[in-house]
Amino acid sequence: MSIQRILVANRGEIAMRILRTCRKLGVEAVLAVSEADRDSLPARLATRAICIGPAHPSQSYLKPDTLVQAALGTGCDAVHPGYGFLSERAAFAKLCEQHGLVFIGPTSDQLATAGDKLAARAMAADVRVPLAPGGDVQSRDAVHELARRIGTPLLVKAAGGGGGRGMKLVERIENLDAALELAAAEAGAAFGDARVYLERFVARARHVEVQVLGDGAGNVVHLGERDCSVQRRYQKIVEETPAPGLAPELRSQLHSAAMRFAARLRYRGAGTVEFLVDAARGEYYFLEMNARIQVEHPVTEAVCGVDIVAAQIAIASGEGLRLVRGEAWCEGCAIECRINAEDPARDFAPSPGVVRSARWPAGEGIRVDTHIEAGARVPPYYDSLLGKIIAHGRDRAQALARLRAAVAMTRIEGVTTNLDLHARILSDPAFLNGGVDTGYLARLLEQRVPAAVVHG
């Protein structure tokens, strides 16, 4: 079945990204916008934009009924959820399925399994994918016994959470009960699911994830890995592929583990299997599966030449993995910087406002994904991502040189950005050396900032 018209249920740079591929494929795109995004660049580039509600996401981008109604009312046959918002809500996928709309993503059952971290852990164990020591929280006695076996430091995680949300670090066992109580209360409030579990805290680990595509019939391919260890409070800000300095043996183990997991799910669409990697010991642990397109997908596209959004649409249309079969892939290296409207000097407080001027970079091997131009509003209701700068080179050194030059020529005025922080990371010896762990950025930020750069 061929898809003719897609409702894009998202905003910002990912809306632009999806519209671009729709344009390329000759598919019409209806963009659902909140009141705050009516005049946005993607709203003007869509075949049609339709206002679904007030600015606050709970009244617009997070309303399954309204989005399905908008899709049906505008004659769409498919829905692309992007990332965030409703992209991993099994109930939304189900509602689409029930109304004959193709949900461009996994099935609602697959979303439910991937979204339940305990179910995902069980499935990983089932296909011999290594897990960090940990487990389900049953009774009070059992949990203390479990905690003693895991050892400290350990994490209390929400079964319905993910991406670091609803997580508590326990450094001493006497704090366990308090952490369990707090985590359960937070998880219940945030995800409507108070179940929590314990997992060993792997210090000095790297975050490495594998991009997979599945046809829903058990066939799965991978498009290599991404290293996303440069993070602050579990928010990634720099990503790259391939993961620097990974032993070939470990790399292929990661790819194979991700494929086993996705194949076990009979996964449909694009997804990412995340791992914690202890490169020094050659060990890795399954973290979770993100059942959607990810922010950092362009680095993979840069090195393997696959349009992942087009692949998602092809899979949803029942064309299988046609787009990725036989592609030459993995050429060189690609690195991405997320440019956010936030102020590193004020503990990364969001910096909404109106963009006075925007000069994005261009050049050999440079790609920019953004919805921001002069006059664009950065509303306070959504994430602060302004755009992504991606550099591709024949090797890491060339990609780095290109990215440094690209970041240096970028000028965003009117809102505060993290551009200076990116410039700093891209010149930092530890990052240049490659293979930093997830604690790297926190340590860098603790160092005294070099003489402040003042922009007019």
Added chain:
Amino acid sequence: MTLTARDIAEITRLLEDSSFDELELEIDGLKIHLRRGGGNGVRPHFPPEVRAAAPVEVEKRGQAPFPPPAPPAAAHDPALTPVRAPLLGTYYRAPKPGAPPFVEAGARVEPDTVIGIIEVMKLMNAVRAGTRGVVREIRARDATLVEYGEILLLVDARGTG
């Protein structure tokens, strides 16, 4: 129905002789888009997926000819008070098919007068006027999708205290 090359030539000729610059025609899933003069700059374009050498001044991009979405720009007498759709959905002017509409032009409304129903996934939401006055114009068509904030009707609230 099928289109022959001759039909397309005929359509092209009709466009050439007309005062229009652009024609979009859809017949049984086949879509034809004809445009005069190569169609430069008719639509806002995507910023190039840059591989060029020079920086791109995004701010210099041409003005987008696509109008922003609802509320429709269609002007109305500023003295009249618009009643807007409080949510996206299918708008019904009458309580059920065939029944008389809740209000017609000329009707007096109070703030809590029901002026229509908006259906979202089988859920019927009554829409109230929210203002006192006389209905001057019905804007939204019955049984069509209305966007959030779209003008449903215009009320003359002057001199009603």
